[in-house]
Amino acid sequence: MIIKSTNITTSSGSSKISHHLTGKVDENDFVNVLWGSRADVDDSFTNAELSNRKYGVKNFMVSNLEEMSDEQFLQTIDSIGQEFGFTRDNIKLAVIHGKDHHHGDGRHAHFLVETINPENGRNFDFKNYQQRQELVSRKMELDNGFQLNKGRHNRYVFSRLEQENPEYAERMKHLTEGRLERKTISEKRIENLRRRGSNPFQMKKELKEVWTNVEGNFDEFAEKIKDSGYSIEQGRKTLIINDKDGKFVTGIKNVLNVNDKELTTILQTSKYAQNNVASHGFEGPQDASSPLAGIATATPGTPSDKPENQPAEPSRQPTQKAQPETSASGHIVADLAVDSSQSTGAMSQDEKASIQSQNSDKMQARQTMKENLAGQERMAKALEELLKQQEQQNQKKPAKTWNNVLDDEERKLIDIINQPHPKLKIITDKQVKNWIYKNYSDDLKTIKNRKEKIWKLRYEIKELRQGDRWWNNKGKKADHKKTEEQEKEEKLQLMIIHIVHAIMYKLGLTNVQPNPWNSLTKKEKKDYLIIYKTNEYAQLLCEQKTDTNAINRISLLKMTENNEKIREFQERPEVQDSRKLLMKLNNLRQVDINDLDEIGQNEFKDAMKNMNIDGAMQAVRQSEKRQELAEIGQFQPVQPEYSGNVIKFKQKKKVKNYSRSL
Structure with missing residues (x-):
């Protein structure tokens, strides 16, 4: 399943x-x-x-x-x-x-x-x-x-x-236990095949059944799927299966449910693979009739070079490693059979099988080594490319200036101020109303119908009271209908407070979950009636002819509650601190260094050199304090000048003050 x-x-x-x-x-x-x-x-x-x-x-x-x-x-x-x-x-x-x-x-x-x-x-x-x-x-x-x-x-x-x-x-x-079976056709490939009008599930079933029926015979498998319109070809990395239109269906390993090593062993014993397709993972030499047949082999020493019953010693002369050739297509042709042994007609079947097994192991080892070397080479090239990119970025990236530092700090503060609420979004009362009417329209219609029945009953009671005489029983009928009207009104009030409670619970305006309507006990009904008397929304819904006012009030309550939470988030202490710092940062941009004393100018320049914003603010504050102290120490009473009846005072030179803003 x-x-x-x-x-x-x-x-x-x-x-x-x-x-x-x-x-x-x-x-x-x-x-x-x-x-x-x-x-x-x-x-x-x-x-x-x-x-x-x-x-x-x-x-x-x-x-x-x-x-x-x-x-x-x-x-x-x-x-x-x-x-x-x-x-x-x-x-x-x-x-x-x-x-x-x-x-x-x-x-x-x-x-x-x-x-x-x-x-x-x-x-x-x-x-x-x-x-x-x-x-x-x-x-x-x-x-x-x-x-x-x-x-x-x-x-x-x-x-x-x-x-x-x-x-x-x-x-x-x-x-x-064991490894997981491969997917015959990937999910993405299934979608591609379906878009082309093919039936990927039928293909999957056919290929699996053929491989199961041939019991591991690759030659028979290849011939059977060829008769069905499929073809086995060499892909970029491994053998693949194409459909009758030559479009890729899946990899051969997925159908056979084997790994690379097992596939190599299967192909070595397959005549079809030797004559029709390239060796697993590699392309054959250009002049070879088949890739496996074109593999170079090393000829062992002849028995006549050594005495009888004495095993031939391995050659101690250094052998030259075969260099990879380059095919016309640009691929490197791997010589996988270097130093492999060759069987002769005089050997027994067991000896031939042993040599074939040794050659297979050597071939697999060389292939694994070549893949590892190729992977290391790709990694080295990728690292080299990454280093070049970093060097280029470092060369292009200009040194930070004082204004860049202020801009970066300003962006951080603005991001904090403008950060949206992690959960809530601004909503309108119209959105809430639409949601209520969409989810509770049937309940609201039921309430409306029950209210109309009660109003009709009240009108009948009124007519009976007006027509009551000593010779008729209209008064008794009116009393009976009054009892009926009170019972229906009580049921309506219970229903309304329950629906209002359910709406508010769904909107998140209350954490108390309402009980199912039909399972309310007498005590819970009494509690609901008590709540009804204090719930303005339920009373509006019950007393007025339409439900518009009650729904509008509930929607407004939800909108206010939601948006108030967002406002509180936007006014959190972190935002208030960021606004203050942003104001100080903007004032720091407007500081004229010539208005500072000599010590303040030097400290301000050092802070700019070290990209120290706090140090720059401190330099401005300390400079202005020193200037104020100097003014207090040099204070002298200002002597007025008399010019007729007008007294003129000499104006004291004003010094620009940044301290209050920093």
Whole structure:
């Protein structure tokens, strides 16, 4: 069983994912909606948007290699919900698709889960979702007797099952051993093939079946897929399989489920590989009929050079290493068979097999060495290029000036001041009203209908009171209807306060979760009636003919509460300090160094040289203090000058003061 999931962002909206699940009838054999609707999905996105959440829903997909019934799909959905903490009520849309290219009977299920838990207003816990999805998959496979699949997280599954169900853990323990099977065709390649009109799932099935049927015979495998229209060719790094149009389908290693070393061994024993395709990972020489046949071989010494029954000694003369040749295509041709041994017709079958095995090991060792050397060379070139780029950046980057330092500090302070709230966004009362009417329109209509019935009942009571006479029983009827009217009004008040409570809870205006309407006890109903008498919004909704005023007041309350939190964030102490520092920074730019005394000028120049903003401010403050002290010490009473009846005072020279702003 395969369980996948993706997060659908709130900004993407609900239309695309809803259309993908219910609208693509032409791409599916059938679409069976289990429950939910587009409106329910819209509500999830609206709630996520009002709560400033990144994701609106989570899209789960369930498929299996074997046929599954509707009951098994529902059982799987419930198991996923139990693992992640949600119920069917939190699933806004659930469908079953039918596609002929899928596993089993071609059926798979999609369901969308809201990301916010309505019980506490927090996100559902989807941490480590891939490991936990595999846990549910293995459980369902064991519960229903399906084939056990090897996943990427089976060790996590085994550790969880050891605690929860030791019997299941023992039954799937073998899945934790060995390496994971390769994907025959990658997800990206599947999408590309589908866009070209191909059926990637059918291709995958065909290739897998052929390799399984030939039981490891590569020559037979190559011939069979050739008959089906496929071709094996040399790719950039390894052998690949192309379709009948010559378009890439997948790598040969993915189909055979082997690594590089195992593939090399398979190709060495394959006549098809020697005659038709290049050696694994390399291109053959230009003049060779086949790459493996064109490999140079070393000729061993003949037996006549040594006495009988004496093994030939290895040559002690230094051998010259073969240099790589360059083909016309620009690729380096690797001589993989240097120093390899050669079998003769006089050798036994075991000796030939031994020599072939030795040559294979040597060939693999040389290939690994060449790959390592090539990797080191690429790393060295990348490091060299990185160093060159850094040198160029250092050369181009001019030395910082005093104004650059002030600009950088100013940008930091402005970023702090303009930083948006991490969770909240500015909203309007119109947005809140639209959300309320969208989610509670049915409840508001019910309230309106009940109010109209009560008003009609009151009118009937009024007419009965007016027509009451001693010879008729209209007075008794009026009393009976009055009792009925009081009961209906009390029920309406309970319903209204419950809906107002639910709206405020959804909007985050209260932390107290409302109880389900039908499960209220008598005591809770009495408490609700007490709350109703003090709740202005519930009274407005009950007493006025329309719900406009009450909804407007609630929307205004939510907008004010939300925007007040944002305002408090914008006026936090960090922002206030940044504004003060920014003002000081702007005043520091306007300082005229000639207005400072000699000591202040020297200190200010040193601070500029060291790019020390605090030191520059300190130099200005200290300079002005010294100037003030000097003025106080030299103070003399100013003698007035008489000019007729007018007394003139000599004006004292004013000194520019920066200290108050710094």
